[in-house]
Amino acid sequence: MVSFKLHPLVAGALLAVLASANVNINGIPYHASSKPVAKIAGSGTALKSLTTTSDLVPLTVVESPSGAFTSAVFDGIVQNYTASDDVFTTGFLQVVYVKANGSVTLPKVSGNSTTSVFLQSSKNACSASLPKGPYFLSVSTGEVYQAYRLYSDIQGAFTEGVVENGDGTFDVLSAAISGAQSPTIGVLSRLYYTKSAEKPLAGVRLGVKDIYHIAGLKTSCGNRAYYDLYSKQNATGTAVQRLIDAGAVIVGKMKTSQFANGETATADWVDYHSPFNARGDGYQDPSSSSSGPGAGIGAYPWLDLGLGSDTGGSIRNPSQVNGCFGNRPSHGLVPLDSVMPMSPVLDTSGFLCRDAELWKTTAKALYQENVTFWENYPAKIYTSGFPTEASTEAEVVLLSFLDQLKTFLSATVTELDYNALWNATDLAASHGNLSTFLGYVYPTLIAQQQYNQFTLPFYADYAKAFNGRKPFIDPSPLSRWTWGQVNMSASATDEAIANKTIFMDWWTSEVLVRDNATCSDSIMLYPGTLATPTYRNVYRSAPGIPSGFSVSRISNFAEVPDMVVPIGQAAYNSTITLQSEYLPVAVDILAAKGCDGMIFSLVEKLQSAGIVKAVGTGSTMYAGEDEILM
Ligand SMILES: *[C@@H]1O[C@H](CO)[C@@H](O)[C@H](O)[C@H]1NC(C)=O
Ligand SMILES: *[C@@H]1O[C@H](CO)[C@@H](O)[C@H](O)[C@H]1NC(C)=O
Ligand SMILES: *[C@@H]1O[C@H](CO)[C@@H](O)[C@H](O)[C@H]1NC(C)=O
Ligand SMILES: *[C@@H]1O[C@H](CO)[C@@H](O)[C@H](O)[C@H]1NC(C)=O
Ligand SMILES: *[C@@H]1O[C@H](CO)[C@@H](O)[C@H](O)[C@H]1NC(C)=O
Ligand SMILES: *[C@@H]1O[C@H](CO)[C@@H](O)[C@H](O)[C@H]1NC(C)=O
Ligand SMILES: *[C@@H]1O[C@H](CO)[C@@H](O)[C@H](O)[C@H]1NC(C)=O
Ligand SMILES: *[C@@H]1O[C@H](CO)[C@@H](O)[C@H](O)[C@H]1NC(C)=O
Ligand SMILES: *[C@@H]1O[C@H](CO)[C@@H](O)[C@H](O)[C@H]1NC(C)=O
Ligand SMILES: *[C@@H]1O[C@H](CO)[C@@H](O)[C@H](O)[C@H]1NC(C)=O
Ligand SMILES: *[C@@H]1O[C@H](CO)[C@@H](O)[C@H](O)[C@H]1NC(C)=O
Numbered sequence: 327m328v329s330f331k332l333h334p335l336v337a338g339a340l341l342a343v344l345a346s347a348n349v350n351i352n353g354i355p356y357h358a359s360s361k362p363v364a365k366i367a368g369s370g371t372a373l374k375s376l377t378t379t380s381d382l383v384p385l386t387v388v389e390s391p392s393g394a395f396t397s398a399v400f401d402g403i404v405q406n407y408t409a410s411d412d413v414f415t416t417g418f419l420q421v422v423y424v425k426a427n428g429s430v431t432l433p434k435v436s437g438n439s440t441t442s443v444f445l446q447s448s449k450n451a452c453s454a455s456l457p458k459g460p461y462f463l464s465v466s467t468g469e470v471y472q473a474y475r476l477y478s479d480i481q482g483a484f485t486e487g488v489v490e491n492g493d494g495t496f497d498v499l500s501a502a503i504s505g506a507q508s509p510t511i512g513v514l515s516r517l518y519y520t521k522s523a524e525k526p527l528a529g530v531r532l533g534v535k536d537i538y539h540i541a542g543l544k545t546s547c548g549n550r551a552y553y554d555l556y557s558k559q560n561a562t563g564t565a566v567q568r569l570i571d572a573g574a575v576i577v578g579k580m581k582t583s584q585f586a587n588g589e590t591a592t593a594d595w596v597d598y599h600s601p602f603n604a605r606g607d608g609y610q611d612p613s614s615s616s617s618g619p620g621a622g623i624g625a626y627p628w629l630d631l632g633l634g635s636d637t638g639g640s641i642r643n644p645s646q647v648n649g650c651f652g653n654r655p656s657h658g659l660v661p662l663d664s665v666m667p668m669s670p671v672l673d674t675s676g677f678l679c680r681d682a683e684l685w686k687t688t689a690k691a692l693y694q695e696n697v698t699f700w701e702n703y704p705a706k707i708y709t710s711g712f713p714t715e716a717s718t719e720a721e722v723v724l725l726s727f728l729d730q731l732k733t734f735l736s737a738t739v740t741e742l743d744y745n746a747l748w749n750a751t752d753l754a755a756s757h758g759n760l761s762t763f764l765g766y767v768y769p770t771l772i773a774q775q776q777y778n779q780f781t782l783p784f785y786a787d788y789a790k791a792f793n794g795r796k797p798f799i800d801p802s803p804l805s806r807w808t809w810g811q812v813n814m815s816a817s818a819t820d821e822a823i824a825n826k827t828i829f830m831d832w833w834t835s836e837v838l839v840r841d842n843a844t845c846s847d848s849i850m851l852y853p854g855t856l857a858t859p860t861y862r863n864v865y866r867s868a869p870g871i872p873s874g875f876s877v878s879r880i881s882n883f884a885e886v887p888d889m890v891v892p893i894g895q896a897a898y899n900s901t902i903t904l905q906s907e908y909l910p911v912a913v914d915i916l917a918a919k920g921c922d923g924m925i926f927s928l929v930e931k932l933q934s935a936g937i938v939k940a941v942g943t944g945s946t947m948y949a950g951e952d953e954i955l956m
Contacts, residue, residue, distance in 0.1 A: 348476070348501050349462065351384055351417035355476040357501040357512050358382055358462040361492055362469035364454040366423065369445055369468040373421065376442055378465065384418040385463040385470065387456050390426035397433040411459065412628055413475040413515035416440050418460035423447070425458070459517030474512030475628075478505020480954065481602040483622035484578040485536050485546055487511040494562070495542035496576060506956075511578050513628050519573065526687050527631075528573030533580040533622050534633045535615075537666035538566050540576070547666045548584035548615070550597045551797035555788055563664030565675045565692060569633065572691035580618030580632060584800040585776065586640055586668050589614045591862035594869055596800045600862065604944050605649050606907040607900040608955035611860040613643035616678065620644025620652070623678045627943045627951045631688060632678040637668040638768055639878055641676045642914065645890040646855035649910035649947045651685045651929070652678040656919045657885035659693040667779050669771040671823060672882050681940040682891075682933035686926040693922065700924040703735050704841070704917075706848035708742040710877045720856035723894035723911040728851065730937045742850065744837065744880070753832060763825055764875040764883060766814075770822040772872075773810025781807055802869040809871050826883045833884040838918045846918035849925070852877045854912035857896035880916065887922040889915050891929055891938055895947050903955065908946045 349356045376383060388403050400422075407414045419440040424430060425447045432444045452470075462471040474489070487499030487510050499512045519529025536546050539559040546553035562570070570576065581601050583589035591600035591611045601621035603612035612621040619632025621644070634641040636654035645652025653676040660675050667673060677692065679685050689697050709728065716722040732739050748754050757763045788797045799807075810818075834840075841847040881888030895908040915925050932938040944952030 347382055347462075349382065349384075352415050354415060354417075355501075355503045357474040357476055357499070359472040359474065359489070362464070362471055363461075364452050364456045364470045366445060366463065366468045366470060367451045367453070369450050369463065370465065372443055372445055372450065373465050376421070376465065381465050382462040382471070383420055383465055384473075385421045385423060385461045386414065386418040387423045387425065387458050387461060389458040390424060390428065390430070393428045395424055395426040395428065395430040395432075397431070400433050407459070407517060411516045413473060413513065414460045414517060418473070421445065421463055423450070423452075423456070425456075457518040457520075459515035472514055472518070474499070474501070474514055476501055476503050477511050477513065477626070477628055478503055479508040479511055479578070479622075480506035480956070481604060481621050481625045482506075482508055482581070482599055483601040483618045483625065484509050484511055484533065484580050485598075485618070486543070487578045488540075488543065488576050490576065491542060496540050497542055499578075509578070511628075513577055514575060519575075521573070525573030527569060527691055530574045530684070530688075531577045531628065531630045532569055532574040532633060533578050533619055533629055533631070534566055534576060535582050535619055535635060536579040537582050537586055537635060538563055538633065539664040540566055540579070543579060545579075545666070546598075548582045548586070548598055549797070549799070551788060552784060555784075555791055555797070559664070561664050564661045565665065566633065568660070568692050568694070569631075569688070574631060574691075577629065580622055582616065582618060583614030583802070585780070585803045586615040586635060586637060586666065587772070587800075587803040587806060588638070588872055589800065589802045589869070590866055593866065594800065594802050597798070602956070603648050604954045605647070605947070606859070606898070606909045606945060607902040608945065609862050609902045610647060610909065611862050613647050615640040616652075617644045619678045620648035620650055623650045623680060624648035625943055625954055630679060630684065634676060634678055635665065636674050636676055637672045637772060638872065638882055641678060642854065642878065642888060642890050645678050646912045647860070647910065649892050649895070649912070649941050650678040650680060651682060651889075651891060651941075652676065653685070653689070653887065653889040653922065653926075654881055655693065655922050656887050659696040659922065667776060669775040670779070671775070671826070672768070672771055680942070682930045682938060686930045689922065689926050696920075697923040697926070698845075699927040700845045700921070701927065702844045703924065703928050704844045704846055704848045705735055705737045707732060707735070707737045707739045708848055708850040709739060710742050710744065710850060710852040712741060712851070712853065718856065718896065720896035720911045723896060724853055724856065724913065727893040727913060727937070731932070734932065734935065734937060742837075744877075747837070748832070751832065751836075753828065757825070757828065760829075760875050764829060764879065765873050766818075767822040767826050768879060768882060769806060769871045769873050770810065770814055770818045771826075773806045774814065774819045777807045777810055805869055806871065830884045833880065833886070834919065838884075838886060838916060840918045840920075845921035845924040848917075850916040852914050852916075854890050854914040855910055857898060857909035857911050859898050859900070859909065861901065878914070884919070886916055886919045887925055889922075889925050889929070891915060892941050892947065893938060910947060
């Protein structure tokens with residue numbers, strides 16, 4: 327039942343280091359942490375009866391509810407643990423440590439019981455407060471090690487599995503299991519954690535886009551040369567640290583397209599392979615650049631939260647096509663220290679998940695005093711690009727959602743032609759239409775700011791380390807940087823910021839306006855995705871300059887929140903499976919700058935009212951844990 331190689335005990339020096347061990351229980355792979363979290367006194371004597379060839383044995387710590395601990399209570403606890411945690415299995419009941427304040431009647435250990443030994447807190451003291459859940463116990467020392475369940479990253483969403491060292495630094499998980507020949511990710515028992523006001527994210531499993539530096543880990547930014555060149559990072563940035571402080575548990579670093587620039591699967595991803603989108607036939611583009619978090623949240627029930635970044639759509643697009651909740655926040659809500667920059671005037675930090683409640687809780691942890699949850703909502707809805715009548719299944723979903731939202735808010739709905747609105751102003755007379763005025767703002771800012779602030783120092787460090795050489799860069803970022811240097815003047819960035827500011831001031835005073843009662847006088851909706859397939863096995867043209875202006879650029883330039891809400895799914899005929907499959911339908915919601923909390927709270931209320939539903943993982947979005955096609 328339990329089989330693993332005995333770890334070596336490195337003794338002799340001042341320290342005895344227990345090398346972490348990989349363990350198989352009931353056919354499930356586990357990993358024991360390398361450092362003990364507690365020591366149970368006198369357990370060695372009690373464990374004498376155990377017939378085990380290895381020093382580490384599975385242990386479950388149970389907390390008895392107030393009152394007597396009996397066989398029936400024990401059975402109830404085991405049922406509860408099994409139902410609420412993917413790490414616990416009955417294989418961990420070999421040794422049971424009972425924490426109880428009331429009287430204890432230990433269940434009889436029978437011939438076919440899964441438990442061999444009961445220990446209890448009143449007889450065997452524990453050196454540290456040990457939360458309930460599955461662990462490993464050293465027979466020789468009584469030391470207790472945390473248990474990681476191991477999962478294979480079959481969708482290629484991660485770059486590395488990560489463990490916390492116990493001192494605020496992190497390390498790469500030293501375990502590997504079979505499964506699509508991908509990285510192995512370890513997760514700790516959900517039973518260890520209890521959410522509280524101080525730790526609202528306690529035990530929430532977090533994957534972090536690999537442009538955020540984390541102390542003890544190397545960063546790739548989606549580039550092999552970058553990963554190779556720099557040593558382990560010394561600091562964890564504010565954004566990641568806030569989630570850790572709120573109780574989130576980092577399980578891995580997640581893939582990004584290179585330097586967070588737009589790349590389409592598959593040919594653009596030269597250095598690293600694009601993650602796999604679990605929705606539909608499993609061969610749809612996961613979008614970029616927070617595609618690792620998007621693909622992981624859409625696929626894995628064992629992952630709760632993905633931290634991403636959005637400069638030009640990098641959270642929104644993966645959220646749409648992987649079927650997740652995902653937010654581009656108002657610009658500037660959280661400092662971006664120790665994060666790779668693209669364009670500081672556009673860069674934002676947001677996150678992806680499957681549930682509107684967790685979405686809102688995470689917002690508070692990340693944005694702190696910069697988010698306020700309004701309870702009154704605008705009664706004015708603008709739409710952009712909505713059909714008047716549904717002609718596809720996806721449009722039926724879209725219009726039905728709009729109808730329910732309209733009723734929920736007792737709101738008016740107006741289709742907004744922002745191009746015409748702009749045309750009617752004096753600004754249009756002096757600056758031209760929005761396409762000419764703003765069409766080159768985004769490519770200018772990302773190409774020139776990223777090149778000057780990030781690429782040049784990287785090139786210099788690389789040249790120094792490799793005898794004047796230049797590192798390999800994927801075609802997409804390289805063509806953008808080259809364009810920013812060759813085709814645009816050095817003053818283009820200042821001009822782009824000036825154009826952006828004029829647009830922002832106009833939008834703020836004329837379109838989505840701050841309001842004392844509802845934060846924003848209106849919200850604006852546009853279709854995020856309408857279940858349109860984008861296959862990853864298609865040869866496309868070379869990447870170009872991301873010029874032009876459309877509705878998804880409004881939030882970038884006006885600095886307002888743009889939040890993706892999955893509202894349903896629609897069928898398409900897959901050219902891969904030759905069957906009908908489902909892809910997500912999502913809507914984007916905008917409000918005035920700083921009104922993120924109003925939208926978070928509105929979407930949570932819509933979920934409580936059943937108008938929006940938490941999504942599941944896998945091929946379809948509403949089947950709980952659906953299969954992943956590959
Ligand atoms: C036992 O009592 C202590 C002190 O009142 C309390 O902190 C702890 O949660 C109780 N344990 C259980 C398992 O009820
Ligand atoms: C099992 O969980 C339920 C619901 O959370 C709780 O009411 C009950 O007390 C738990 N039972 C035991 C034995 O812990
Ligand atoms: C062993 O398990 C069987 C089947 O679950 C059960 O009927 C039997 O009572 C158990 N025997 C003992 C000694 O607990
Ligand atoms: C971390 O600190 C060490 C010692 O100061 C330094 O050599 C190293 O370059 C730093 N790592 C990074 C990635 O900055
Ligand atoms: C809130 O936003 C302001 C403006 O961007 C920023 O300076 C400040 O650091 C933010 N506060 C927190 C707690 O992040
Ligand atoms: C806005 O004005 C431009 C000319 O400046 C024109 O080409 C365009 O059609 C107008 N757009 C709308 C929506 O009125
Ligand atoms: C800024 O707007 C002007 C029109 O007023 C346009 O000619 C120019 O190309 C724009 N600059 C950038 C960098 O987008
Ligand atoms: C914007 O103006 C340019 C030049 O006047 C014109 O070619 C283009 O069609 C216009 N585009 C829009 C969307 O109004
Ligand atoms: C940039 O300039 C080069 C050289 O003048 C030219 O060949 C190329 O077409 C330009 N690229 C774009 C995207 O305008
Ligand atoms: C909104 O509140 C501000 C400050 O509290 C106040 O100065 C302003 O007059 C209010 N505006 C409206 C429209 O009530
Ligand atoms: C799928 O193909 C069938 C048969 O050609 C067709 O009737 C159906 O409308 C198609 N469904 C979709 C969603 O395109």
